[in-house]
Amino acid sequence: MTSYKTEPPVLLAVDCIIFGFDGEGLKILLIKRGFEPERHKWSLMGGFVQPTESPEDSAARILKKLTGLTDVYMEQIAVFGKPDRDTEQRVVSVVYFALIDINKYEHVISHDYRAEWFPLKEVPQLIFDHNEMVEVAKKKLKYKAALYPIVFELLPEKFTIPQIALLYESVYDIDLDRRNFSRKLLSSGLIIKLKEKDTENSKKGAFYFKINTEVYKEKIMSFLRFLPGWPID
Amino acid sequence: MTSYKTEPPVLLAVDCIIFGFDGEGLKILLIKRGFEPERHKWSLMGGFVQPTESPEDSAARILKKLTGLTDVYMEQIAVFGKPDRDTEQRVVSVVYFALIDINKYEHVISHDYRAEWFPLKEVPQLIFDHNEMVEVAKKKLKYKAALYPIVFELLPEKFTIPQIALLYESVYDIDLDRRNFSRKLLSSGLIIKLKEKDTENSKKGAFYFKINTEVYKEKIMSFLRFLPGWPID
DNA sequence: AAATTAAATGTTAATTTGACATTAATTATA
DNA sequence: TATAATTAATGTCAAATTAACATTTAATTT
Numbered sequence: 001m002t003s004y005k006t007e008p009p010v011l012l013a014v015d016c017i018i019f020g021f022d023g024e025g026l027k028i029l030l031i032k033r034g035f036e037p038e039r040h041k042w043s044l045m046g047g048f049v050q051p052t053e054s055p056e057d058s059a060a061r062i063l064k065k066l067t068g069l070t071d072v073y074m075e076q077i078a079v080f081g082k083p084d085r086d087t088e089q090r091v092v093s094v095v096y097f098a099l100i101d102i103n104k105y106e107h108v109i110s111h112d113y114r115a116e117w118f119p120l121k122e123v124p125q126l127i128f129d130h131n132e133m134v135e136v137a138k139k140k141l142k143y144k145a146a147l148y149p150i151v152f153e154l155l156p157e158k159f160t161i162p163q164i165a166l167l168y169e170s171v172y173d174i175d176l177d178r179r180n181f182s183r184k185l186l187s188s189g190l191i192i193k194l195k196e197k198d199t200e201n202s203k204k205g206a207f208y209f210k211i212n213t214e215v216y217k218e219k220i221m222s223f224l225r226f227l228p229g230w231p232i233d
Numbered sequence: 234m235t236s237y238k239t240e241p242p243v244l245l246a247v248d249c250i251i252f253g254f255d256g257e258g259l260k261i262l263l264i265k266r267g268f269e270p271e272r273h274k275w276s277l278m279g280g281f282v283q284p285t286e287s288p289e290d291s292a293a294r295i296l297k298k299l300t301g302l303t304d305v306y307m308e309q310i311a312v313f314g315k316p317d318r319d320t321e322q323r324v325v326s327v328v329y330f331a332l333i334d335i336n337k338y339e340h341v342i343s344h345d346y347r348a349e350w351f352p353l354k355e356v357p358q359l360i361f362d363h364n365e366m367v368e369v370a371k372k373k374l375k376y377k378a379a380l381y382p383i384v385f386e387l388l389p390e391k392f393t394i395p396q397i398a399l400l401y402e403s404v405y406d407i408d409l410d411r412r413n414f415s416r417k418l419l420s421s422g423l424i425i426k427l428k429e430k431d432t433e434n435s436k437k438g439a440f441y442f443k444i445n446t447e448v449y450k451e452k453i454m455s456f457l458r459f460l461p462g463w464p465i466d
Numbered sequence: 467a468a469a470t471t472a473a474a475t476g477t478t479a480a481t482t483t484g485a486c487a488t489t490a491a492t493t494a495t496a
Numbered sequence: 497t498a499t500a501a502t503t504a505a506t507g508t509c510a511a512a513t514t515a516a517c518a519t520t521t522a523a524t525t526t
Contacts, residue, residue, distance in 0.1 A: 004322055007281045009242030012314070012325055048240045051323070055314040079312050079327050081245070081288045089237055090284070092245055092325075094312050147379065162504075180484060182505075203492045204504050395473075413515065415474075435472050436524040 010081075013093040014058045015046035015130065016074075017137035018067065020102035021154040023163060023201070026120045026170040027102070028134065029066070031113035037087055038127040044134070045113070046093065055094040063098050066115060068106050073099045073153040077140045078133075085129050097137045099153035120170070145171055149190060152211055160198045160206035161185065189215050243314075246326040247291045248279035248363065250310075250370035251300065253335035254387040256396060256434070259353045259403040260335070261367065262299070264346035270320055271360040277367070278346070279326065288327040296331050299348060301339050306332045306386040310373045311366075318362050330370045332386035353403070378404055382423060385444055393431045393439035394418065422448050 018029040030042050045066045049058040055076070064070055074096045081092040107115065118124065123134055145151050151167055152159075165181050168174075185191065192212050197205035251262040263275050278299045282291040288309070297303055307329045314325040340348065351357065356367055378384050384400055385392075398414050401407075418424060425445050430438035 004244055004281070004324065007244050008284050010245045010282070011237055011240050012243045012245075048237070049243070049314065049325075051241050052316055054316065055312055055325070076311060078309060079288055081282065081327070083285055083287065091237065092282075092288070094314070143380070147376070160504090177484070177486090178504085179486085179506080184483090199492085202503050203494085204490075204502075205492070206504060393473090410515075410517090411473085412475080412517085416476095417514090432523085437471075437473050437522045439473060 008090075011089055011091045012049040012055070013046055013091050014049055014055055014062055015044040015080075015093050015095050015133060016059055016063055016066075017044060017077075017095065017097040017134055018063065019097060019099050019137075019141065019154060020105065020117060021151075021167050021170065022102050022117070023166070024119075026154075026167070027117040028120060028123065029105075029115055030118055030124070030126070031066070031115050033127070034110070034112045034114070041127050042124045043113075043127045044130045045115075049094070055096075059094070059096040059098075066108060066113075067100060067104075068108055069100055069104060073150065075140070075144065078136050080129055080133060082129070087128075093133075095133050095137070097141060099150060101154065101156050103156055142172060149216060152216070158194060158196070158198075158208040158210055160201075160208060161191075162201070162206050163198075164191075241323075244322055244324040245282040245288070246279055246324050247282055247288055247295055248277040248313075248326050248328050248366060249292055249296055249299075249307075250277060250328065250330040250367055251296065252330060252332050252370075252374065252387060253338065253350060254384075254400050254403065255335050255350070256399070257352075259387075259400070260350040261353060261356065262338075262348055263351055263357070263359070264299070264348050266360070267343070267345045267347070274360050275357045276346075276360045277363045278348075282327070288329075292327070292329040292331075299341060299346075300333060300337075301341060302333055302337060306383065308373070308377065311369050313362055313366060315362070320361075326366075328366050328370070330374060332383060334387065334389050336389055375405060382449060385449070391427060391429070391431075391441040391443055393434075393441060394424075395434070395439050397424075 020027045020029060029045070031045050033039050033041055033043050045062055047058065047062045047065075049055055053061070056074070059074055059076075060070070060072070063072055063074065076094060076096050078095050079092060080095060083090060085091070085093075102117075120138065123131065125131065126134070141150075145168075151171060152164075154167060155163060161182050162178070164185065165176050165178050168181070169176050190212055191209040194208040194210060196208045198208055199205040253260045253262060262278070264278050266272050266274055266276050278295055280291065280295045280298075282288055286294070289307070292307055292309075293303070293305070296305055296307065309327060309329050311328050312325060313328060316323060318324070318326075335350075353371065356364065358364065359367070374383075378401075384404060385397075387400060388396060394415050395411070397418065398409050398411050401414070402409050423445055424442040427441040427443060429441045431441055432438040
C-alpha cells in the first residue's frame with residue numbers, strides 16, 4: 001500500500017560544517033568542487049542521503065570521506081529547504097556541524113574536491129545557501145557551548161588552559177580575563193591537571209590538562225537566571 | 234541540466250508539536266487520525282511539504298489548519314529520517330514545535346482528525362517515531378527556555394506572576410521558591426505591572442503583568458559559567 | 467469580627483563575580 | 497653570569513547575586 005503516491009518527491013542531501021582549532025583561532029574546512037554544478041567554487045562538504053542511510057549515517061560517511069575521521073562529535077543544526085535553494089532540482093539539505101581535533105585531520109586527496117581550512121572570519125563566498133548555513137552553525141555552536149562543554153571536542157586529549165581560553169575567545173569573539181576564566185574552569189572540576197608541561201608555546205611552559213570524563217558527561221555549564229539548580233537534562 | 238538524476242527521491246513531511254498552557258500544566262495537542270495508514274491512532278499533526286513551500290511555510294500552514302492560528306512562535310527542532318520510520322515509503326520529517334496561547338485555540342472540526350489536548354506526562358502511544366519527536370521537543374523547549382524567555386509565548390497578553398511561576402515549574406518539572414523567582418523576574422525588567430488584578434484564581438487577586446517588548450527581544454536569560462557578559466547573540 | 471487563603475514583600479549569610487595585582491618559571495640577551 | 501623579557505599561575509577584595517527562610521498584605525469565607 002502506498003498511500004502517499006500523489007506527494008511530490010524531493011532529493012535529500014547533507015552538508016557539513018567542519019570546525020577545527022589550530023591554536024590560532026577557529027577554522028572551518030571547505031572544499032573546492034571538482035564537479036558540476038558550481039564547479040570550481042567553494043562549498044561545504046556534502047552529499048546525498050542513500051536509501052539505507054539515516055541523515056546521521058550520511059553525515060558520518062561524508063565526514064569520513066573528507067577527513068578520514070570516525071566517531072566525531074556531530075550535531076544536526078537545521079534543515080534548509082526553500083523550494084529554489086538548489087539551481088538544479090528541489091534538494092533539501094540537512095546540515096550538521098562537526099567538531100574535530102584538527103591534529104587528527106589528514107589531507108585526503110580527491111579528484112572531486114580540494115580541501116582547505118579557512119579562519120571563521122575569512123570564509124569566502126560559497127555556493128547556494130552555504131554561507132547562511134555557516135552563520136547558523138556559528139550561532140548554534142555558541143548557543144550549545146554556552147550550556148555544554150562541547151568545545152573540548154576541538155582540542156587534543158592533552159591541552160593547556162591558555163589554549164582553552166583562546167578557544168573560547170575564538171568561539172565567542174571576545175577577550176577573556178584569563179585569571180577569572182582559569183579560576184572558574186578549575187573550580188568546575190571539569191579538567192584534571194597532568195604532570196607534563198607544554199613547552200612549545202611559551203618560555204615558562206603551561207601544564208597540560210585532560211578532561212574529567214565523569215564530570216564531562218552531564219555537565220551543564222550555565223546557570224539559569226530564573227531557575228535554581230540544573231533543571232535541564 | 235539535472236546532474237542529480239541518479240539520486241533516490243524521498244517524501245518530505247512536517248510534524249508539529251503544539252504546546253499549550255492552561256494554567257494547570259503544559260499540554261500538547263494531538264490528533265486522532267481519520268485516514269490510513271495508522272487510522273484511529275494518536276499522532277502529531279503533520280503533512281507533506283508542497284512544491285512551492287519551504288518546510289517553515291508548510292509547518293505554518295499545517296498549524297493554521299489545526300488551530301486557526303497564524304503568526305505563531307515556531308521552531309525547527311530536528312529532522313527524523315531513518316530509512317524505515319514510516320511503514321509506507323521513505324518519508325523524512327522536519328519537526329517543529331509551536332508555542333500557542335491556548336485561549337486563542339479554537340476547536341476545528343474535521344473529518345481527517347479529532348484533536349485533543351494531553352498533559353505532557355500523559356502522552357499516549359503515538360504512531361511511528363512521534364513519541365520520540367515529543368521527547369526531543371520537550372528537551373529543546375527546556376534548553377531554549379533556559380536562555381530565552383520564549384515560554385511567555387504560551388501565556389495571554391496579560392498574565393500573573395503565579396501563572397509564570399507555574400509555567401516554569403511545568404516546563405522543568407521542578408518546584409520553585411516563588412519569592413526568589415518573583416524577585417529575579419521583576420528585577421530583569423522583562424515584565425511590566427498593570428493596574429488590573431486577576432481575581433479569578435485567588436481571594437486576594439494577583440496583579441496582571443505584560444511583556445516589556447523592548448527587553449524581550451534581545452533577552453538572554455542565563456549567565457554563562459565560564460564567560461562573563463552575554464556573548465551569545 | 468475572626469479565620470482563611472494566597473499574593474507580595476522582606477531579611478540575611480554564604481557564595482560568586484568581576485576588576486585588578488603579584489609571583490613564578492623559564493628563555494633570551496647584555 | 498646577571499638581568500631583562502615573556503607568559504603562566506596564583507592572589508586580593510569589594511560588590512553583586514544567590515538560596516534559604518519569614519512576615520505582611522489584601523481580599524473572601526465563616
